[in-house]
Amino acid sequence: MAYLTEKFGSAGALHLFAGAGETVAVARVPAIKASAKNRSKKASHGTFLYGLPLLGLFFLLWEIAPQLGWLNRIFFPPLSEVLVAWWALLASGVLIEHIGISLQRAAIGFALGVVVAIPLGLLMGRYWLFEKVSDLLVQTLRNTSQFALLPVFILLLGIGEESKVAITFYSSVFFLLVNTISGVKSVDPLLIKAARSMGTSDFDLFRKVILPASIPSIVAGARLAVKSSLFAVIGAEMLAAKSGLGFLIQNSQLMMETADMYAGILTLTVIGLTVNYLLVWFKRWATAWKGQSETSLI
Amino acid sequence: MDRPNMDRIVVSDISKTFQLKPGQFVTVDGEATDRVTVLDGVDLSIRKGEFITLVGPSGSGKSVLLDIIGGLTQATGGNVQLDGRRITRPDPKTGYVFQQYALFPWRTALANIEYALEVRGVAKAERTATARHLLALFGLAGFEDRFPNQLSGGMQQRVAIARALASNPEVLLMDEPFAALDQQTRELLQGELLRIWGKINTTVIFVTHSIDEAIFLADRVVVMTARPGAVKEIIDIDLPRPRDGDIRASAEFNAYRARVWDVLRDEVNKAQKDWTLSPAFSH
Numbered sequence A: 001m002a003y004l005t006e007k008f009g010s011a012g013a014l015h016l017f018a019g020a021g022e023t024v025a026v027a028r029v030p031a032i033k034a035s036a037k038n039r040s041k042k043a044s045h046g047t048f049l050y051g052l053p054l055l056g057l058f059f060l061l062w063e064i065a066p067q068l069g070w071l072n073r074i075f076f077p078p079l080s081e082v083l084v085a086w087w088a089l090l091a092s093g094v095l096i097e098h099i100g101i102s103l104q105r106a107a108i109g110f111a112l113g114v115v116v117a118i119p120l121g122l123l124m125g126r127y128w129l130f131e132k133v134s135d136l137l138v139q140t141l142r143n144t145s146q147f148a149l150l151p152v153f154i155l156l157l158g159i160g161e162e163s164k165v166a167i168t169f170y171s172s173v174f175f176l177l178v179n180t181i182s183g184v185k186s187v188d189p190l191l192i193k194a195a196r197s198m199g200t201s202d203f204d205l206f207r208k209v210i211l212p213a214s215i216p217s218i219v220a221g222a223r224l225a226v227k228s229s230l231f232a233v234i235g236a237e238m239l240a241a242k243s244g245l246g247f248l249i250q251n252s253q254l255m256m257e258t259a260d261m262y263a264g265i266l267t268l269t270v271i272g273l274t275v276n277y278l279l280v281w282f283k284r285w286a287t288a289w290k291g292q293s294e295t296s297l298i
Numbered sequence B: 001m002d003r004p005n006m007d008r009i010v011v012s013d014i015s016k017t018f019q020l021k022p023g024q025f026v027t028v029d030g031e032a033t034d035r036v037t038v039l040d041g042v043d044l045s046i047r048k049g050e051f052i053t054l055v056g057p058s059g060s061g062k063s064v065l066l067d068i069i070g071g072l073t074q075a076t077g078g079n080v081q082l083d084g085r086r087i088t089r090p091d092p093k094t095g096y097v098f099q100q101y102a103l104f105p106w107r108t109a110l111a112n113i114e115y116a117l118e119v120r121g122v123a124k125a126e127r128t129a130t131a132r133h134l135l136a137l138f139g140l141a142g143f144e145d146r147f148p149n150q151l152s153g154g155m156q157q158r159v160a161i162a163r164a165l166a167s168n169p170e171v172l173l174m175d176e177p178f179a180a181l182d183q184q185t186r187e188l189l190q191g192e193l194l195r196i197w198g199k200i201n202t203t204v205i206f207v208t209h210s211i212d213e214a215i216f217l218a219d220r221v222v223v224m225t226a227r228p229g230a231v232k233e234i235i236d237i238d239l240p241r242p243r244d245g246d247i248r249a250s251a252e253f254n255a256y257r258a259r260v261w262d263v264l265r266d267e268v269n270k271a272q273k274d275w276t277l278s279p280a281f282s283h
């Protein structure tokens, strides 16, 4: 299922967001790139249409298999029942509340990650001593599962919001850090030389040369970081929370309200896809100067 | 003698020795060493408003010398004075143009030129006006909003030169600026450069591997020796200005061509025997 949705999502992303991405790209980049963009839009449109029948079949099976008794209705309610449950959750405002809480936790953790990782990454990437000293610690932390640390976060920060923010921060910060460092390291030395020849101060060098040159790498890291903090918040909410989408899914399962459970899962999928599209669009916008059509959605 | 007052740049006995990183070695004259002397006793005086071209075999330290004059690299010995002051870091009066353009790819043509003024604290309105004016001067009006990768090589180099000129430099250092361009574009840009130089009276030091280019542009051609680099000979080019492309076919031009090549040949041969040096560096 994940595979199918992912496929569908990929095609859909290009289709849905080609329009928005293109407006931006064209506004900043006249004439030259337009034809390439059109081509990639057409191509992705085609992929989307190709993918539709299989996805439709999947949803159809989901509907009829429980109806016909091929699957246990208690464990696998038909799609229509799930949608009804989903609508009820939505109408009551419960779903929105859970979504809001989960997104807020992920967003705060991610934002903290950005604030910490980018300045740190700029320094670590530029000054080798900085990196030499901190690399081992970073590698050690980075290879420790955030879920293994959840109990530690709870011990230190309590069961409330802080421990959730901690885990989403932890889940995003290393993607951002590692990609910022590698972005800084791959800045063309000639650009730094040119900047210095124009009398650029050290501070301006970071702000006006090294940071913008590293943006493509940082944005790629940010995509991984956002996904990672979304996954982390759901996991954490399943393990230790009284609110959020993870809690909704876990709790519905415990209560045997399976339609609600699937409604929660579907919501997650939709959020995941949406966020992914937004990030693809953002990446395109932020790196429009590179002028290459971005098709990878991974 | 009134020379000292006229000299804009005085290079005195410059030497430069690179200490390689730990573990790196090169073979110099049959011996392994981790120190390489690339410049040794460079003396050169350049007058205000003069157009100097610098030729020499590959590896003779032309780029290093330019970096030292630009204040980007510290010399090991000797000193460079700009208007009587010793250069220790990039001087606001100096502009630098590189072979690979070195434009910021995330900035538009206009914003690239503005950069030079931005880091000098010029106000937004003024720097935009200056940048527009310069783009127009280089025939690039209408290309303000293009990113570098949407411009041809010749256009990119025009933007890079415009950027170097934005701060009104009194000295312009150019390291093989046209080497990556095709012949037509190259000659076009040589003409443009001379035209603009004629207007602004900047002192130019221009490194090139092309003898034709060196003669066509220069008041004086400076020929460097093979590594360790020093000034081998300075050849005055007494061709009338303004110059146009036809001058290349003239007898005088041909005579200069033979003359420069004559001086350069031995050094190029020497440099070729020195090839073992090059693979150790990625430059």
Ligand SMILES: Nc1ncnc2c1ncn2[C@@H]1O[C@H](COP(=O)(O)OP(=O)(O)OP(=O)(O)O)[C@@H](O)[C@H]1O
Residues within 6 Å of the ligand: B018, B019, B020, B036, B038, B056, B057, B058, B059, B060, B061, B062, B063, B064, B065, B227, B277, B278, B281, B283
């Ligand atoms: N940072 C450095 N460390 C060690 N050696 C260096 C360094 N920079 C330059 N060199 C060496 O100094 C020598 C002169 O280099 P330079 O780039 O100035 O030559 P050049 O005359 O500009 O050559 P070309 O015509 O090929 O551009 C070369 O042997 C080069 O490898």
Ligand SMILES: [Mg+2]
Residues within 6 Å of the ligand: B062, B063, B064, B175
């Ligand atoms: Mg060179």
